[in-house]
Amino acid sequence: MNELSDNAYQPDALIAENIEHYLAQHQDKSLLRFITCGSVDDGKSTLIGRLLYDSKMVFEDQLGQLEADSKSVGTQGGELDFALLVDGLSAEREQGITIDVAYRFFSTTARKFIVADTPGHEQYTRNMVTGASTADLAVILIDARKGVLPQTRRHSYIVHLLGIKNVVLAVNKMDLVDYSQDVFDKIVEDYREFASDIGITDFVPIPLSGFRGDNITQAPSDNTSWYTGPSLMSHLEQVEVRGASAGEEPFRMAVQWVNRPNLDFRGFSGQIASGVVKIGDTVRIVPSGRTSVIKTISTFDGDREEAQVAQSVTLVLEDEVDCSRGDVIAASDDPPETSDQFEATIVWMGEEAMKPGRGYWLKLGTQTVTAKVQQPKYEINVDTRAKLAAKTLALNAIGVAELHTEKPITFEPYAENRQMGGFVLIDKLTNATVGAGMLNFSLRRANNVHWQPLEISRADHAAMKNQQPRVLWFTGLSGSGKSTIANAVEKRLSVMNRHTFLLDGDNVRHGLNRDLGFTEADRIENIRRIGEVAKLMTDAGLIVLTAFISPFRAERQMVRDMMPEGEFIEIFVDTPLEVAEERDVKGLYKKARAGELKNFTGIDSPYEPPENPEITVNTVAMTADEAAAAIIEKILPLK
Structure with a gap:
């Protein structure tokens, strides 16, 4: 079974002497990536530790440390606690659970392996998805004493969702049910009934004990003489890996x-x-x-x-x-598709809920583009597989939504090609990975809508008006004076014979955005629409002034990215909250403080001030006219 037996448990120096020979033996072997998953305390870490031990992949110093740790922990009656080989985080050892994804390498004479030990707790579903995303096979563990549990169903569904075709049902801890065939058969039948409902039509059931070593490397064990199938190791060595065909x-x-x-x-x-x-x-x-x-x-x-x-x-x-x-x-005769609109299944991994309409980086293979996820069509209840109405996706939620990319990307449906159909979403401000997804198909309308070439160009429109198009984007708290200052700036521009148009937040909500409320998602969509309108107006050669709270940096950046470089001028109307609240011309702060107005910026909804605005005006230190004069001076010349 193992070509390292001569070196087993020898000092690291001896292994180092043979490293070149060892690598030469391994370079042409096939590689199997697999995960272990299941409910809490099903014995995943113990099983992996046992595989490492039986494969002679534990060096002498590690073995000595394992013996010492097993005695100090004392959970296995003085015997080796193989889970300690994998549970590397101190928090995991203290709680006796797996939190992060632990990857381990081992090898036999037949094949190389990379195994991911994934968390069993529901709150770490995103970690399980991470481990499963590159796996060719899943070992789903079930505690023989407990049978099929909700988390077993959850992980099985995710395994199927991620396109893992090879599934092993490892009924573990058979030593604790006296190696009963009746218990094993009942669990296999229960799992088969559930698995067929979600699309898992084929799996390999194996009775085993990670602690005692039954059916790990050799089968049948003397304790399961009624079992006629393969051992776990022999099945892992022989199963066809992705790409073999x-x-x-x-x-x-x-x-x-x-x-x-x-x-x-x-x-x-x-x-x-x-x-x-x-x-x-x-x-x-x-x-x-x-x-x-x-x-x-x-x-x-x-x-x-x-x-x-x-x-x-x-x-x-x-x-x-x-x-x-x-x-x-x-x-050449069978190329992949390209599109910029898709239906996708998304697993949300961010601590903050998904923001429909916000721009995220979408990374698919070597392609990176801006993508906007729309409000989900539905969220999937992994336990019941019901499709639930949802406005967003929270941490660990799985849902189906449409997404649009800023330019066409090359792809294939995830079900056909995991490499060409799997993507991650990255927050543009924090660079944190907040989602993982699978492209299901491109939307038909994406292939039916094309850019129409126009004879009169953007530059022609600007030349007719003898000015450079710009967007003067006023942002600040309610009551900061944005609209007043924007009005004053437009008056000064009109005297200079400039062609302008002012988009005011309140005015726009009477028509174009009358269907939107003030939730985070609606605020994002509000700014997205205004950005598109402002872009069309600059295409017509106008100088566009906008007066919106626009509380989120990401959406202001989204509009900036729509414009040619240098045409988006961010103007921060810097007014302290207490000053804006004292003015309270519309009585909105009073209502918000009384709980009569929800999601009000500065009270129960955040405002993210610009970090590097082109212009900042302080309405405490200057009047509206003084602020307008300062803005005009800074944006000159206008051509």
Whole structure:
């Protein structure tokens, strides 16, 4: 079973002496990535620890530490506590649970393995999704004493949702039910009934004991003579991994890097997502559509005649074609799709709920674009699989929503290609990963709507008016004086014969945005619509003034990104909350303090002041006219 048996439990120095020989033995083995998941205390960490121990992947110093830790913890009656090999966080050891995803490597003579020990608690569902996103197989553990639990159903559903085809049902702790075949058969039948409902039609049930080692490396154990199936290890060694039938899938490789060390070499580097590529194959660059022929295939170990899925290669083409990071090199007769509107299944991972309409970075392979997620069509109750109405997605929630990207991206449905259909969402301000998703399909309307070429350009409109289009974006608290100052600025511009238009927050809500309230989602949509209108007006050559609270930096940045560089002028009307509240011309602060007006900025909804505005005016230190004069002076010249 194990080629490391001669080195088992030897000092690290001995292992170091044989490292080159060891790596040579492993480099051509296939790799299986798998996860262990299930409910709390089903024995996931113990099982992985046992696999590491039985695979002779525990060195002497680690074994000594394990023996000492097992005695100090004292949870296994003085015997080795294999869970301690995996539960690395102090918080995990203190609570006896798994919190983070722990990855471990081990190997046998047949195959290499990377196993992810994922948390069982519901509040760590996002961590489980992280571990499952790259897995080829899932080991779903069930405590033989407890049977199928809600978290078993939750994790099984997520495993199916993420497209993991190979499932092992590991009925663990059989030693605690006297290795009863009746108990095992009942659990398998209960799970089969549930699994068929969610689409898991095939799984391999194995009775085992991670603590005692039954059916881990050899089967059947003397304690389960009634079992005739494989051991867990033998099944892991023999199961077909993703990509084994790569020749049946069309070739895809996302370009990660244009490799040009000198003028005589230009190659495109990346990892093959699916299929096989050979010298002489005709390929297509997506999205440009240009075609060429594979001239050479280079790898770290030298040139090859062909390469297949999961290999990292540099492709050299016969022709000089425009190809850069984010493009996809694909089979010429079967290229992937491109679109900018999709239906997607999203797992929300952010501590703050998703903000429909807000711009997030969407990263799919080597492509990174701005994407806006719309209000979810529904949220999925993972326990009951019911589709629930939802306005947003909170931490660990799973839902289906439409999303729009700022430009078309190359993709395939996740069900067909996990590499080309799986993405993450990143908060633009914090750079934190807040969501993971699966593209289901592109929206038909995305392929039916096209830009219409126009004869009169944006520059022509501006030239007719003899001015440079701009957006003067006034932001500040309610009562800060935004509308008053914007009015004063527009009056001064009109005297200068400038073509302007003022969009005021209250006025716009009487018409264009009358359907929107004041929740965070509605405020985001309010600003998105205003940004689109302002952009159209600048296309017409106008100087647009907007007076909106616009409380969130992300949405102000979203509008800035819509405009050509230099045309968005952020003007922060800096007025302290207590001063704005003293003015309270409309009586809004009074209502908010009394609880009669919800989601009011500055009281029970946040205001994020600009960090680097182009202009700041303080209405405590200057009058509205003085502020307007200062703004005009700073934006000159207007052409």
